[in-house]
Amino acid sequence: MSHPLRIHLEKISPFSDAEFDYILSHFTTKKLKKHQFLVQEGNAVPNDHFVLKGLLKATHTSQDGKEHILQFAMEDWWISDYQAHFNQAAATINIDCLEETEVLCLSLHNREKLCSELHKIEHCFRVKTSNGYVALQRRIISLLDSSAKERYEQFLLQYPTLTQRLPKTMIAAYLGVSRETLSRLHGA
Amino acid sequence: MSHPLRIHLEKISPFSDAEFDYILSHFTTKKLKKHQFLVQEGNAVPNDHFVLKGLLKATHTSQDGKEHILQFAMEDWWISDYQAHFNQAAATINIDCLEETEVLCLSLHNREKLCSELHKIEHCFRVKTSNGYVALQRRIISLLDSSAKERYEQFLLQYPTLTQRLPKTMIAAYLGVSRETLSRLHGA
DNA sequence: AATTTGGTGTGATCTATATCACACTAGGCG
DNA sequence: CGCCTAGTGTGATATAGATCACACCAAATT
Numbered sequence: 001m002s003h004p005l006r007i008h009l010e011k012i013s014p015f016s017d018a019e020f021d022y023i024l025s026h027f028t029t030k031k032l033k034k035h036q037f038l039v040q041e042g043n044a045v046p047n048d049h050f051v052l053k054g055l056l057k058a059t060h061t062s063q064d065g066k067e068h069i070l071q072f073a074m075e076d077w078w079i080s081d082y083q084a085h086f087n088q089a090a091a092t093i094n095i096d097c098l099e100e101t102e103v104l105c106l107s108l109h110n111r112e113k114l115c116s117e118l119h120k121i122e123h124c125f126r127v128k129t130s131n132g133y134v135a136l137q138r139r140i141i142s143l144l145d146s147s148a149k150e151r152y153e154q155f156l157l158q159y160p161t162l163t164q165r166l167p168k169t170m171i172a173a174y175l176g177v178s179r180e181t182l183s184r185l186h187g188a
Numbered sequence: 189m190s191h192p193l194r195i196h197l198e199k200i201s202p203f204s205d206a207e208f209d210y211i212l213s214h215f216t217t218k219k220l221k222k223h224q225f226l227v228q229e230g231n232a233v234p235n236d237h238f239v240l241k242g243l244l245k246a247t248h249t250s251q252d253g254k255e256h257i258l259q260f261a262m263e264d265w266w267i268s269d270y271q272a273h274f275n276q277a278a279a280t281i282n283i284d285c286l287e288e289t290e291v292l293c294l295s296l297h298n299r300e301k302l303c304s305e306l307h308k309i310e311h312c313f314r315v316k317t318s319n320g321y322v323a324l325q326r327r328i329i330s331l332l333d334s335s336a337k338e339r340y341e342q343f344l345l346q347y348p349t350l351t352q353r354l355p356k357t358m359i360a361a362y363l364g365v366s367r368e369t370l371s372r373l374h375g376a
Numbered sequence: 377a378a379t380t381t382g383g384t385g386t387g388a389t390c391t392a393t394a395t396c397a398c399a400c401t402a403g404g405c406g
Numbered sequence: 407c408g409c410c411t412a413g414t415g416t417g418a419t420a421t422a423g424a425t426c427a428c429a430c431c432a433a434a435t436t
Binding site for chain 4: 355356357367368371372
C-alpha cells in the first residue's frame, strides 16, 4: 500500500520510488491533539501542511470578534495560511484541530528546492493550485448569488463526508450564516 | 521596450530573447470591440487570455437572472472561465468587453506544451496561480466578514485604477451589493 | 452523581440590505 | 436637433437573515 502523499501526487504525475523517497525527505511530521493550533494569528507560518489524519479548520476573526471559517481540511487536503506563508508574513488566521490530527509539513524553502530540482513536482503543484483556484471561484460565485439555504444545500452535496464530521455551527461559520438561521432552514 | 507579456513573466523569472520568442509563438492575438464577448455561456473555452489593452468583466448569472461579477481584467491581467477551460467543459460564465480590447490567447494544449518543454514557464504559472489563490481567499474572507461599506472601501483602496474605469453599478455587482445600496453608503 | 462543555432548536425582535419606483443627467448617435 | 442608452441618486417599503434569549440534551470531566 502506497503512502497517502504518493497516491495524492500520482493523481497528477507518476514518480519512481527513489523520487518519492526524495520528495518525502523534505517533509516533517507533526501530531496534534484536538483543540491544538497548527497556525496561530500573529506568528510566522513556515510550512504548508498535508493532512494524513484528522480534521482542521482555518478561521478568520473579524473586527467585531466573530469567527468565520475560510477552509476545512481532512485527510488528503492541504491547509495553511497561504498569504502569510508565501509572503513570509505574520499569520492573520488561526488553524486548529477539530480531531486528533497528523500532518506532513513542507517549508517554503523545501518546496522551492523540490520544485527547482524536480520539474514533475512543480507540475503537480501547479495543477493542484489551479484546481484550488477554480474551487475558490466557485465558492465566490456561490457567496455572490445564492441564498443561505442554497449555499447549505450545495455544501451538503459537495462535501458529504465533511458534513458527517462537522457540527452545524461550523458549517454555518463556513457559509457565512448565523447558526440560528442555518438551524431554521429545514423545510423552507 | 519589452513586450508586456515578457515584462509580466519576468517579474518571476528571466527569459532569453529566443525563449521569449518561442513562448510568444504559442499565443494568438484577438481584438474585440466594446460589448463583444470573449467567452460566452454554453460554449467551449479553448483559451486563457492575457490582456494587452482594454477592460473586461466575467459575469455569472444566477437562477433569478441577476448578474454578478466574478472578475475584472485590464492590462496585464489574465482572464478566462477557468473551470470550463481546465476541464474542457462548456462555459458557465460570460466574459465581455467594457472597452475596446486586445488579448493574447493561450490554448490549453499550448500551455501544457510550453510547461513541459520549459520548466521556467511552468514555474511562472505556478507562482502566478498561487498568488491568485491567495487573492481569492482574501476576497472570500471579505465577503464573509465585512459589511457592504467595508467591502466597498477595501475595493477602492485595492483597485484605485480599476475604480476610475468602472461604473459603480459594476463595482456593486462585483461586491455582491445592490447598486442602490452602494450609492447610499457615502458618509455612513 | 453532579457539573461543565459543546451542540442544537426555536420564539421574539431588530437591522442591513434588497426591491420597487421615480427623477435627473450626460453622452452617443440617428 | 432630439432621442436613446447608461449611469446615478434617493425615497418608501419589504425581507432575509442577524441577534438576543431561553430551553434542552448528550457526552465529557470532576
